[in-house]
Amino acid sequence: MSAANVSRSRLLSSFPVDLGWRNVSFALRIGIAGVAALAIAYQLEMQDPQWAILTVYLLAQPTAGGALAKSAYRVVGTVGGAFAGLLILKLYAEAAVPLVGCVALWFGGCFYAGARLRNYASYGFMLSGYTALLVALEGATDPMNAWSIAADRTGEIIIGIACATAATVLVMPRYAGVVLREQMARLVSELAHYGATALRPGTSLAAFAALRRQMVEAIVSFDALRSYTVFEAPEMRADDVLLRRAVREFLRVLAVARGLYMRIGDFRVEGAGPVLAQMQPAMEATAATLDRIAANPNAFADLHAVRRELLAARAGLGAGAQRLEAMAGTVPFEPLADGLLILRRSGDLLHGLSMVMVSEAASVRARRPTSVRRPQHTLPASARVEAVLIGLRAVLAIVLASLFWAATEWTYGFNALTGVGLMLFFSVNQDRPGKLGLPVMIWTVLALVISYAAMVLVLPRIEGFEALALFLVLLLLPGGLMAGTPQLMWPGVMLAGFIGAQLGTGNVFRPDDIAFFNSNLAFVLGMATCLGFLALVPVTSTATRTAFWRKVIGRLLPEAARGVRHERRILGQVLDMLAELLPRLSLDRTPDEDFLRGALGAASTALELGRLNRLRRDPDLPPEVAALLTTFLARFAGMLESLPQAGEARAGRLAEAEAEVRSARAVLAGLALRPGEPGAALTVRAGASLRFISDRFDIDRAFLTRSLAEE
Structure with missing residues (x-):
């Protein structure tokens, strides 16, 4: 700044x-x-x-x-x-x-x-x-x-x-409809700035947390403004379902950017020189793209041009990911998996911004009624x-x-x-x-x-x-x-x-x-x-937050691990529930900040668990890796399901789940990968997802143990 x-x-x-x-x-x-x-x-x-x-x-x-x-x-x-x-x-x-x-x-x-x-x-x-x-x-x-x-x-x-x-x-x-468009454009600009900030390792944690608090306040304000449009003239009305979807996409970008920031900050440079050399061009190009969008006050005037920029940046990240996957077996496994995770999460970030654009185009600019089914809350x-x-x-x-x-x-x-x-x-x-x-x-x-x-x-x-x-x-x-x-x-x-x-x-x-x-x-x-x-005589949302935690940890994440539903649907459900709780959070308090961070981390974890579940079914994946992932996902899902009922044993159960993730990572890191084979690249992808899940035990421990409820 x-x-x-x-x-x-x-x-x-x-x-x-x-x-x-x-x-x-x-x-x-x-x-x-x-x-x-x-x-x-x-x-x-x-x-x-x-x-x-x-x-x-x-x-x-x-x-x-x-x-x-x-x-x-x-x-x-x-x-x-x-x-x-x-x-x-x-x-x-x-x-x-x-x-x-x-x-x-x-x-x-x-x-x-x-x-x-x-x-x-x-x-x-x-x-x-x-x-x-x-x-x-x-x-x-x-x-x-x-x-x-x-x-x-x-x-x-x-x-x-x-x-x-x-x-x-x-x-x-x-008119609220006009302000809604302006606020959505401003939010996209701020989200782009937030994403660019996440990609820069030099940003302090305090500055990043303050920026996230501002984004949450802006999203809450946007959600309230959305409700006013139904009282204006028909030509100013916005499709409420699609605008609710826009709120979900905003939260998805927050979730992805937060995890991305933490992973970049902890990236192990030792032994990662070749990995960094392949990553940096795509990362710098992505940050430059986000900076241009953030600096352009008229970005919403040509949504197609902005989406083309995002698509081009995603293509660059995809090409960088392919180059990293091609290095499997020739460089150390851990930095390679970390680098691949960073590139993949950066692509998720750009995808989230693109979906915000889609929601804007389909809702605020729409004049014909849509047939989108309204969600039952x-x-x-x-x-x-x-x-x-x-x-x-x-x-x-x-x-x-x-x-x-x-x-x-x-x-x-x-x-x-x-x-x-x-x-x-x-x-x-x-x-x-x-x-x-x-x-x-x-x-x-x-x-x-x-x-x-x-x-x-x-x-x-x-x-x-x-x-x-x-x-x-x-x-x-x-x-x-x-x-x-x-x-x-x-x-x-x-x-x-x-x-x-x-x-x-x-x-x-x-x-x-x-x-x-x-x-x-x-x-x-x-x-x-x-x-x-x-x-x-306090009446707080502690019980509602506990119900949220129980549902996410004890049901939705196990469903993602078992592949019961597509991971993006589960992620959307988590974010929809979180949107209902956002106005209750005071992010100047540590328990509320921990809850928000943990909820966003859980949403992203659902994404990675779903990816692992689909990955284990890939015919090109080595049989020993497929067996490892199958066993890991089944055991990990069971461990998550047991956490809500664990009581005082919760910390021990969580330690077992953490050990399960670390053990799976260690096994993958110890495999002898054959350069150039599809199975080697898929194994590195599995390592990237496991790295993300493993990070959650360090970053979101207060949320996972639910210790924040007693503070």
Whole structure:
């Protein structure tokens, strides 16, 4: 990386807010939409017009598809939750215990559904639970006006939804389909850079790991953006099945590049001079090809040309592999097998990039419906149990908060309860709720401080709505800029949204310092208490990850070893399951990093086991090597199958499996190969696959022993 790039990277990391013209436009647009929503709520004399401006920021999305998706689910969730709250209130307005019980059960049921679903479908269900909580418990304090409370709250939210959606869709719209194409092109460029980095032995492990983390975050973002396209016009829709396949191909490239990097870094130079001489031209040409693709911002403008480049590079790698195979019996076996593995994995890397191109051409650019069969995704039982636990935890939190409110008869107990409910949003499908919840709370407190200062120092000096509108747009601009920056979205939403909601923008300006302080102190205390509760009652994806590990190690890899299914289908299944878990991983934590590395390594292991299984059936393979591979694959499959049930003996079983691989490698290395014979080349291929599998015991030991689950 050049000095200029390093300086630019440090500058961006020290000031992470996006100040590009698109984001500035987004921040101004959403600020004006918030002011417009406030004006409409004023005109209709809504009870709490500030809810309209808060809703605008809660819906802040830079793309039309994202805004439409969130708006649709928010409308359904709000209306459904309001009716549920009114129904509960009608049935139990005079009975506190059944009232709170029904509200808590509805809330927990919605959070259970939110944990089972993804993206804005999840959001809609959770919002339904939160709205029912607000309507039922706020209405219980004044049952005679409960309908008015529900109607006003729903109306204010719908006004905010309408203004936010109109601003995003009608004013300089940015379509998710367009952004999807741009992001896919950027991902391909970044993947090419990632692949080129993997081919360079001088890259440090820390730099390579940081680059992989960035790639994972980009893939998660791409997968979320993919879901928004279904809410746009038909000509902008992408084929969801093929785009899911693109996510799989992205992960495949990550898996291949990671294993390739580790093998190149450990390549034994001693005695490998002739091998290196044959490898280097193809490797340098491949790295140069990837560099050109990474540096070309218009690579997607001519996919055929890029694929031709990749095909030519693969042909060069294939020719290099043939030259290495021709050296069998004339150079030491180990460096020859290592070199062949490197060239073959480099070819897999290029193949993965080509398949990304195929997915792009078949999906985002397609206009005719495809007949691709949609895969059936079924959640493991552990994921369903986790969703149940998330729902029960939400029920418990609401019940405990309500009991405290009732026992203390706290005037501002409802405000604390709303803080608890809001913080529970950030606990669904999050192994570390505090990672997002704590910054959200901090920025909410900052918003309250700013709004109070503005309410005391500025609002009394403002006359007329026009002056108020101008002041609000300027005051909300920093929060809007943060909301448009992906890594700062939620802090920005809370900053701008709560400034607008707490600024004293009611129909009549009546500042009440004591009420402002007490109500917001209760709200923040509710958030803080909920964070502590979530830390004491954790619900994590550990069980789901364990189920993933058991299925991959105990079933899928043995199937690859036995040749039950083609190895690429097994690899795809592993990557599909991993894609579901990616949003849960915090790659700044060693256990999560180990899990990702091990999962990617397991996916690549399936590829090599399948190759060995097909290789043993090759008629040109020497009989003694075929017998060796047949015995090895059967024994290795059985050893893998026994690992999930091994318990405390797992380390011993794993050592036996490692010894089995090393023994097979040693036997192959000790064979006398006859130069020029097909069997010699095939034996070296077998040695290359066994080398890759052997590496996994050193590199992915934490994953294989599942020791990362206990950390």
